[in-house]
Amino acid sequence: MNRSGTITDRIRADLCVIGAGSGGLSLAAGAVQMGASVILIEQSRMGGECLNTGCVPSKALLAAAARGDDFAAAYDHMRGAIAAIEPHDSAERFRRLGAYVVFGKARFVKPRFLEVGDTSVTARRFVIATGSGPRVPDIPGLDTVPYFTNETLFDSAPEPSHLLVLGGGPVGVEMAQAYRRLGAEVTLVEKGRVLGRDDPELAAIVRARLVEEGVTLHEESTVTAVGAGDEGGVALTCQAGGEGDGESRRIEGSHLLVAAGRRPNVDGLGLDAADVALSDGAVLVDRRLRTTNRRIYAIGDVVGPYRFTHTASYQARIVLTNALFRIPAKARYVAVPWVTYTDPELAHVGLSEAEARAKGEEPRILRFPFAENDRAIAEGATEGLVKVVATRRGRVLGASIVGRHAGELILPWVLAVKQRMGVGKLSQAIVPYPTLSEASARAAGSFHTPVLFGARTRRIVRMLQRLG
Numbered sequence: 001m002n003r004s005g006t007i008t009d010r011i012r013a014d015l016c017v018i019g020a021g022s023g024g025l026s027l028a029a030g031a032v033q034m035g036a037s038v039i040l041i042e043q044s045r046m047g048g049e050c051l052n053t054g055c056v057p058s059k060a061l062l063a064a065a066a067r068g069d070d071f072a073a074a075y076d077h078m079r080g081a082i083a084a085i086e087p088h089d090s091a092e093r094f095r096r097l098g099a100y101v102v103f104g105k106a107r108f109v110k111p112r113f114l115e116v117g118d119t120s121v122t123a124r125r126f127v128i129a130t131g132s133g134p135r136v137p138d139i140p141g142l143d144t145v146p147y148f149t150n151e152t153l154f155d156s157a158p159e160p161s162h163l164l165v166l167g168g169g170p171v172g173v174e175m176a177q178a179y180r181r182l183g184a185e186v187t188l189v190e191k192g193r194v195l196g197r198d199d200p201e202l203a204a205i206v207r208a209r210l211v212e213e214g215v216t217l218h219e220e221s222t223v224t225a226v227g228a229g230d231e232g233g234v235a236l237t238c239q240a241g242g243e244g245d246g247e248s249r250r251i252e253g254s255h256l257l258v259a260a261g262r263r264p265n266v267d268g269l270g271l272d273a274a275d276v277a278l279s280d281g282a283v284l285v286d287r288r289l290r291t292t293n294r295r296i297y298a299i300g301d302v303v304g305p306y307r308f309t310h311t312a313s314y315q316a317r318i319v320l321t322n323a324l325f326r327i328p329a330k331a332r333y334v335a336v337p338w339v340t341y342t343d344p345e346l347a348h349v350g351l352s353e354a355e356a357r358a359k360g361e362e363p364r365i366l367r368f369p370f371a372e373n374d375r376a377i378a379e380g381a382t383e384g385l386v387k388v389v390a391t392r393r394g395r396v397l398g399a400s401i402v403g404r405h406a407g408e409l410i411l412p413w414v415l416a417v418k419q420r421m422g423v424g425k426l427s428q429a430i431v432p433y434p435t436l437s438e439a440s441a442r443a444a445g446s447f448h449t450p451v452l453f454g455a456r457t458r459r460i461v462r463m464l465q466r467l468g
Contacts, residue, residue, distance in 0.1 A: 012123065015036050032099045040099075055309055065181035075176075104119070105268060108276075126297040130269065164285075165186065167189075168189075168193070169196075191220070191221065276296055300312035314336075315331060344383055345403065349400035350389065396426075
């Protein structure tokens, strides 16, 4: 609005997308190229968290640290990676595609009407794609000390002598390894176990590497207070085994990174005015990704259930099908992969062994170690394994891989879970030699080993040989 409180610009479109992160950009690009008129609203930076404060800078920093770069070179590489990708996500590119790009904070004032500064927007369909922000735990004293989250870490480019990391999920673990390799002392505190969402057998391999490289881990440890260090910096008071249950210790460091999870960005959107309901802080949607206002959809981190860039892009395709073509497509999450980009990498899709048993399965567990893979041996990177969870008849329920390039190797297992494939199809594939992909084929083939090389098969072969 202007100073008199009146709207100075009114725009209308077929589709209004709120948020120019990965999901919003995928949706806007697809819709405008399919012939829809599109308004794209972003309150901060095009590309959202993934480009500016998440996937791209963190992976660039990990790569630079693995090369042995120093802090200055690592940050230069990170900034260069962002700059190289930025034009693809820029407002200029989307305007060239035909989208109307508006910068500012969007706020619904009616179920089919929102405002962005002096601009009012109406559309046939809206999509909330505002992402998530770092969750900052309610710990006494945390608000009295400086700390980083992923939103501030990469812009600030600190050079810590001793980095304290609060949280042992993927972000915390990745940054712990990166900064340790860049030369900082690193201490990580996790209230449960490190990478607790992943298969314990494979997560233990990543954990062992962190310890080997000098990262100090305090697992099953609760931070009960935060304050200034005796000689500057930050100090954490931790209780082993949970609050009040075990030994208390004080840990001091030069800098603190809070990596304790994510929370959906819904504040200030005026969702009540739009008749959009929340559930546990996230926007409530049905399987078609419609909110409680059927003309408003929501995708990405603001919805969940998986807060990954690739999930947001998948959800964008579901909304395109529903909103533009009126085909009732539904989101299905049976084959959502995720990767932790440590060294070694840790990748997963489908059910874990524990989840399969909890669903009443008596799974066959198939393993193949990188130590028996010729490519891994040739490259001196034999740490890791492929672990597959299958039914008794051989249908693939899930898979986890830890080792070099695990994120690249997980794709065949994503297809296997999604298509309800049996391990036989993977074991019969012709795999180029020598590649790490052979480890997956060998894991699949191990399902048939007991029968193929068993006593019954040997009797049949001897009999056939006697027949000439």
